[in-house]
Amino acid sequence: MKILLVQHLCFLNGIGGTEKICSTLANIFNEHGHEVEIATNENVVGMPVFPLSEGIKVTNIFDPAVEQKKEFPIYNYRGKNPFLWLKFKAKKKYHKWYNWRLKYTLGGEAKLYQYNLRKRSIAWNKYIDQLKPDLIVTMSISSLLEITFGNSLPMPIINSVNGRPDYDYSNIWGGRKPYMVDLLTHSYRYLDGIQILFDSYRRFLPSDFSGECRVIANPIELGDCTKLAEHSSTKERYKIIHVGRLDTACKQQHLAIELFNKLAKKYTQWDLEFWGTGADFNRLNEQILDLDLSDRIFLRGFTEDPIGKMKDADIFIFPSQYEGFSLALGEAMGVGLPSIGFSACSGVNEMIKQNKTGFLALNKEEMLIYLEKLIQDSSLRQQMGIKAHLSMKDYNLDQMVKGWMKLIDTVITKKGI
Incomplete structure (x- = not known):
């Protein structure tokens, strides 16, 4: 079976827990005889930090030709030079006008966000269509949204949750606009399965999710x-x-x-x-x-x-x-x-x-x-x-392997593959 893991950002050069678990999952799938590829979409040059087994392919689908309409940054000049103050004042006004015009032309801030997201999702769809994986594992709901927005993917998708589920789609800690929350929440409809870290986390899944849910803890390295x-x-x-x-x-x-x-x-x-x-x-x-x-x-x-x-x-x-x-x-x-x-x-x-x-x-x-x-x-x-x-002995690699293999078998069986 060909398995694609998607972590659309931060995998290259990333040293966090999600990157480590992504690499661990890739190695597990590879050791069980599956063909494994990890895909990201980052405008960076870099390599995976955590070790990967031989034969695991890492693909960065980033293409500068994929159009992304970006707003200009708005900032204030804090120096004391009056000529530079005038220059930056004029630049700030132009940037504000440009940003307003951009959002007005596309129908608002939410439409601008969706426009850029759709351009990226088309690139993902093209890549996935060429790869033809049998199963996709996304490393976050944001990654799920990236590959499913406006797309109809035929293969089953499982999401690996490396936090409390509502942190992935809500605005508890700020930073997400209502339209982002709506898109992330609705993307759960595309999931055939989900892995959560603790049983208590089930209550934080949105009603949009109706797939298979399994509690699979991350492995902890124990000292002698x-x-x-x-x-x-x-x-x-x-x-x-x-x-x-x-x-x-x-x-x-x-x-x-x-x-x-x-x-x-x-x-x-x-x-x-x-x-x-x-x-x-x-x-x-x-x-x-x-x-x-x-x-x-x-x-x-x-x-x-x-x-x-x-x-x-x-x-x-x-x-x-x-x-x-x-x-x-x-x-x-x-x-x-x-x-x-x-x-x-x-x-x-x-x-x-x-x-x-x-x-x-x-x-x-x-x-x-x-x-x-x-x-x-x-x-x-x-x-x-x-x-x-x-x-910490219950949090071991063997339990993680058994949990994931069982989740995959259940999802594949239900999908009729």
Whole structure:
């Protein structure tokens, strides 16, 4: 069987959880004898970051000839040169007029969005028609919309959900206009199957979905029981660690810095360490410099060995506002780190068991209390770390493989292929 995985953006050079799961799925399908291709549509030069088995093809269908009508950016000149101010003022007025004219000509902002989307979906349809896959797996509802808008694809489609389902199509966190929400929601009608991460996530699927739904968790890499994070021995320095994209809107690393600052003078042997890259590096670095803690808080950047970094740490702090299924959190728990997150954070509140494998805080004040509690008690860190490690054993690759093979067989059978 020929299987096409579609992640229309961010697959090339991408280091996130979705990219990792996309590569993992491709390898699973390949190992089960299927012909596998991954497709994206990105105006970038790059390669997949996570390893792929030999024979898996990656195709970037991006074509600069595909028309995309774009609005001009609007920005204000902030310099003091009066001539440049006049120049940019005139440019700003022209850009506003151009943008208005563009949307007016096409029938409004929503029509402009659909115009560009349709041009891309035609390109997808042409590519898919030539490839003729037996099954398509989309890595997000946005990718599903890209390939189905205005198209009639005959093959079954399964969507892999790497977050809470409503994050894919709603406007909970802002940024999506009502017409985008409508299009994303209605695209569920094209799905024959969907994979979700937790059973509780079923209630977040829209009524437009009527296909097969299966709970298939992501696999967590577990450390050897004899090589977990060490909590029983005395150290010169202790580490609170965070691994993830530097994104304060979602990951809220600034809160971890704020909390550590309140404890730093009292616990002088402890440091805070961040591993990851992202758009908010400068903001976080400025926060660290303002607090004069650059010798205690470190932005380490990207690592190819997050497991090794976690094993060398003592506490995992994860103050995210929202998650789907955090691989970083799962890996931290897997190597025996007690973890702290927010009780209102989806995914996190499914993985951390309160007072057993870590702590779920109601707010940052409570998170500070839990953090200090773990700093003070190495035996508590040890007990919680072992329980955290054991709790991650259900999240293994074998279970993921069985779940996906069963979902595919069910969908293919129902489709009559």
